[in-house]
Amino acid sequence: MLNPIRVAVLTSSDRAAAGIYVDKSGPALQTLVRRTLPAQVVATKILPDDRAKIAAQLRAWADGGEIDLILITGGTGFTPSDVTPEATREVLEKESPGLAEAMRAASLRITPHAMLSRAVCGIRGLTLIVNLPGSPKAACENLQVIIPALPHAIALLRGDPPGAGGHAHTA
Amino acid sequence: MTKILIAEDDRTMRGLLSTLLELEGDQSVLVSHLAEILPTAEETLPDLILLDVHLAGDDTFPALQELRSSPHVSQIPVIMISGMDLKDKCLSLGATEFILKPFRPQKLLQRIHALAN
Numbered sequence: 001m002l003n004p005i006r007v008a009v010l011t012s013s014d015r016a017a018a019g020i021y022v023d024k025s026g027p028a029l030q031t032l033v034r035r036t037l038p039a040q041v042v043a044t045k046i047l048p049d050d051r052a053k054i055a056a057q058l059r060a061w062a063d064g065g066e067i068d069l070i071l072i073t074g075g076t077g078f079t080p081s082d083v084t085p086e087a088t089r090e091v092l093e094k095e096s097p098g099l100a101e102a103m104r105a106a107s108l109r110i111t112p113h114a115m116l117s118r119a120v121c122g123i124r125g126l127t128l129i130v131n132l133p134g135s136p137k138a139a140c141e142n143l144q145v146i147i148p149a150l151p152h153a154i155a156l157l158r159g160d161p162p163g164a165g166g167h168a169h170t171a
Numbered sequence: 172m173t174k175i176l177i178a179e180d181d182r183t184m185r186g187l188l189s190t191l192l193e194l195e196g197d198q199s200v201l202v203s204h205l206a207e208i209l210p211t212a213e214e215t216l217p218d219l220i221l222l223d224v225h226l227a228g229d230d231t232f233p234a235l236q237e238l239r240s241s242p243h244v245s246q247i248p249v250i251m252i253s254g255m256d257l258k259d260k261c262l263s264l265g266a267t268e269f270i271l272k273p274f275r276p277q278k279l280l281q282r283i284h285a286l287a288n
Contacts (some may be wrong), residue, residue: 024194028190028193028194031186031190031193032186032187032190035182035185035186035189035190036182036183036185036186036187109273109275110275110277136194137191137194137276137277140187140190140191140194141187141191141275141276141277144183144184144186144187144276147183148183
């Protein structure tokens with residue numbers, strides 16, 4: 001990896017956006033990213049569970065050319081207000097199902113409720129977008145599963161020289 | 172606040188555990204080399220030590236024996252973790268508990284809190 005991964009963290013939560021609840025997931029993800037990746041967190045945002053607002057924020061970040069990785073926590077479940085996967089699909093140009101499958105597979109070893117996760121991951125432009133659960137612990141545990149693959153994924157998106165992401169490209 | 176000394180060379184696992192501990196209001200002290208374990212334990216006096224059996228190419232059994240021989244830290248609970256089932260050896264050398272990888276981070280945190288408190 002030639003340059004740090006530029007990360008944005010978006011929290012999707014009606015209660016956190018309204019100030020009823022203190023967002024813990026976003027800050028926890030920021031800490032985990034800083035400790036485990038060659039990365040810098042360059043943007044954070046808390047939005048309500050609003051499909052149009054989430055999609056607009058994803059477009060703004062991905063199309064701005066300043067962010068390599070967007071992590072979204074919350075809104076991936078079955079409640080009527082959960083719209084993060086729909087907002088994400090709306091903006092994705094390519095899906096990356098392997099990342100979501102890996103997180104679900106790891107979570108299934110912990111709880112059968114993991115099969116209720118509707119999280120999606122994919123690419124818009126040169127930016128990778130990753131959905132994560134809303135609880136801070138689950139968000140961190142899920143992100144930890146895919147962290148080893150992220151430097152290589154970002155290097156491929158950037159078109160960095162082979163090996164810059166830490167692994168030879170075999171796909 | 173519980174203080175945990177984490178001796179783990181896997182950057183991802185180290186980062187995850189320290190982040191999850193902080194979410195619980197706990198404090199973590201991180202080391203990644205064998206030679207750091209005893210001096211850091213004696214300096215920081217943690218409530219519990221989490222010790223990966225394999226650390227940066229070394230096995231940490233000598234460090235476990237040093238911890239158990241130190242008058243300052245010999246009573247501190249030590250959880251050892253490994254991808255190989257080394258439970259009997261770890262316990263015979265003085266580990267308080269052994270946890271086989273892969274494990275659920277939340278389960279490890281529950282054991283940490285149970286032993287540290």
